[in-house]
Amino acid sequence: MLSNAFERTRPRQTWAAPGPTDRHPLAETVDSALKIVIVGGFGVGKTTMVGSISEIRPLSTEEVMTQAGTGVDDLRGVRHKRTTTAAFDFGRITVDATRVLYLFGAPGQKRFWFLWEQLFTGSLGAVVLVDTARVEDSWYAVDRLEHHGMPFVVAVNRFGPGPSLDRVRTALDLSDDVPLLECDARRRESSRDVLITLVHHLASSGRTTAKDPT
């Protein structure tokens, strides 16, 4: 039912209060958009990271997913095609006169995890945010990204004292070539450093369209 789609989810964050948006349109010359997805468990700081680094006030919207016969609803024994509405937020960073980078904060609730794959499509790469109190929540994200061959970095959003990075690497069974770092998603420089680490990783992992001689 499309009418489900109309239950708009208003932005929950105070900095994204409803009301007239002061729009900041892109320059006329911009002709390509890139995206990076931030994933991780519920409440781990994805929205906070988007907000700390975006040059526009983050926007919130939703996607309506139709699930035919398979997926989450199936587990509840629902037979008919159902739609699920998932809210997500995004921000953007101007790259240059022709390019813009969008950052997507994926919805964190477990029932939406299967929707991440849709967000991965066409992305440069991903950031997996980890809360050390619930490292296992991020295991699924790592598993999905590896499955899709999507390059990613893992950032531990420190809410307080917790295990060392080495222990997180072991707990998530991360291979040595996956960058792992600490961050504070509330701080712009810290979020920026996470993205810089990701871009370095993308460059070195060679998943580019350039001809590779080897």
Place this chain on the structure above:
Amino acid sequence: MRADPLHKEKPDRLYMVTGGRGGADEPSLDSVALIVAESEPSPEMQSEHAAVLRLCARPTAVVELSAELGLPVSAVRVLLADLLDTGAVTARHPAPSTVREGPQHDPDTLKQVLLALQRL
């Protein structure tokens, strides 16, 4: 001004806007395809179409249209399909890419992204 004609409408309204189409069965525009208006909004136009044309006076990503219009991305895709059909808008970066194909970027793009981040 927020182009916001649908916020206070009833659920049926969305059905009307999209003609009952939409959802996962439509071949989909990328969520960050940049939409550009190629013509002026006209009075006889469906108001949602006119709103899209106004917003797209400058290039605007599909997800931004969605946020500005207060409509789900899937509904915006349906509106855009109509406008693309008639040539009222064009899409930049329309190529659908899949994760398996790999991201559509080159070393220069990565370098420029890096420079932009370092400027923040």
